[in-house]
Amino acid sequence: MELHRIGENTFYFDNPSIIGLYLFESNNVLLIDTGIDKDTIKKAIKIIEEKNWKIKYIINTHSHADHCGGNYYLLEKYDIAVYASSLEKVMIENSILEPAYLYGAYPQKKLQKKFLMAKSSKVSHVVEYGELIIENKKFDIIDLKGHSPQLIGVVTDDDICFLGDSIFPDYIIEKHNLLFLFDYKNTVNTLNCLKDEKHEKYVLSHGGVIENLEPVIDYNIKALKEVNDYIFSLLTDYKSIEDIHRSVVNNYEIRENLPQFYLNISVIKAHLTYLVDEKIIINSIIDSEVKWKINNK
Known part of the structure; x- marks a missing residue:
């Protein structure tokens, strides 16, 4: 140092x-x-x-x-x-x-x-x-x-x-x-x-x-914005957090240990919060899971 x-x-x-x-x-x-x-x-x-x-x-x-x-x-x-x-x-x-x-x-x-x-x-x-x-x-x-x-x-x-x-x-x-x-x-x-x-x-x-x-x-x-747009692009039909996370880590070739897993889940949720609060996407509970989808209205 x-x-x-x-x-x-x-x-x-x-x-x-x-x-x-x-x-x-x-x-x-x-x-x-x-x-x-x-x-x-x-x-x-x-x-x-x-x-x-x-x-x-x-x-x-x-x-x-x-x-x-x-x-x-x-x-x-x-x-x-x-x-x-x-x-x-x-x-x-x-x-x-x-x-x-x-x-x-x-x-x-x-x-x-x-x-x-x-x-x-x-x-x-x-x-x-x-x-x-x-x-x-x-x-x-x-x-x-x-x-x-x-x-x-x-x-x-x-x-x-x-x-x-x-x-x-x-x-x-x-x-x-x-x-x-x-x-x-x-x-x-x-x-x-x-x-x-x-x-x-x-x-x-x-x-x-x-x-x-x-x-x-x-x-x-x-x-x-590229990450936010990529997450948005995944939501042509309803996806769970697990679905989205799997796609994100595969797309960006991210290797995770346990702390990194939870950090990345948190980041994805932050992106989803923005998208749902701006009414760009919607969420719904389907088969006991919260799932997310583009808002087509």
């Missing part, structure tokens, strides 16, 4: 899920997300302590385990203020809810692993959209919901915009095809709204630093 400077006071640690860092004049440090677990954040701590900086603050963009998994260890080690949006706070503090909402009940132990479920940890401050002042420095908190219920972005006073998982680079999309999202409509709305966010640099949690965001936005919207 290495620390990279991208603004006067703004840095990031290269990591599969990027950890942002802002350095105050006091040598106190704000982290933007904390990685997936103790081992990951310990690597960042080593670099920070070698510089005689002190970790005092965390902003979590959202509650997924690879973004808040280091929180509990940091809170055991330091006196830290933790900031998150109100809905994500609930999930961070009660991490069993992450696999529970994917599974639809108390999750089996195979789903209670660090990939889906961080260790629960306390969030001390709920952030609102707009201006957040810490040590007389201004951070802008932006609404990026869609990938998760209340995902936020963070803009530092160096005009560096941390975008969490609201947007992905093309190579991630080409690798995974079926991008995780909680809410299809809000994901696309967020991407369109990002066209109005003009900043010096943008940090994608799973894509590094970029300066030209618009082509990446367009690629994300196109990829999401």
Whole structure:
């Protein structure tokens, strides 16, 4: 793990899920997300302590385990203020809810692993959209919901915009095809709204630093629409979730383990929610199954 400077006071640690860092004049440090677990954040701590900086603050963009998994260890080690949006706070503090909402009940132990479920940890401050002042420095908190219920972005006073998982680079999309999202409509709305966010640099949690965001936005919207259109195309007659899932994973040549199975089912349901709420498709209970079909009315 290495620390990279991208603004006067703004840095990031290269990591599969990027950890942002802002350095105050006091040598106190704000982290933007904390990685997936103790081992990951310990690597960042080593670099920070070698510089005689002190970790005092965390902003979590959202509650997924690879973004808040280091929180509990940091809170055991330091006196830290933790900031998150109100809905994500609930999930961070009660991490069993992450696999529970994917599974639809108390999750089996195979789903209670660090990939889906961080260790629960306390969030001390709920952030609102707009201006957040810490040590007389201004951070802008932006609404990026869609990938998760209340995902936020963070803009530092160096005009560096941390975008969490609201947007992905093309190579991630080409690798995974079926991008995780909680809410299809809000994901696309967020991407369109990002066209109005003009900043010096943008940090994608799973894509590094970029300066030209618009082509990446367009690629994300196109990829999401292609999946949505494909699901729609399957529904010339009534199909169950299992039917749709089978077609999707075969079409995109997706190999699944148990957590990935439930993640993909959740994504498909998010697409179906959009289609049924927009009255593009209908659903009905047939032979004790919920089935979905194009609305021909």
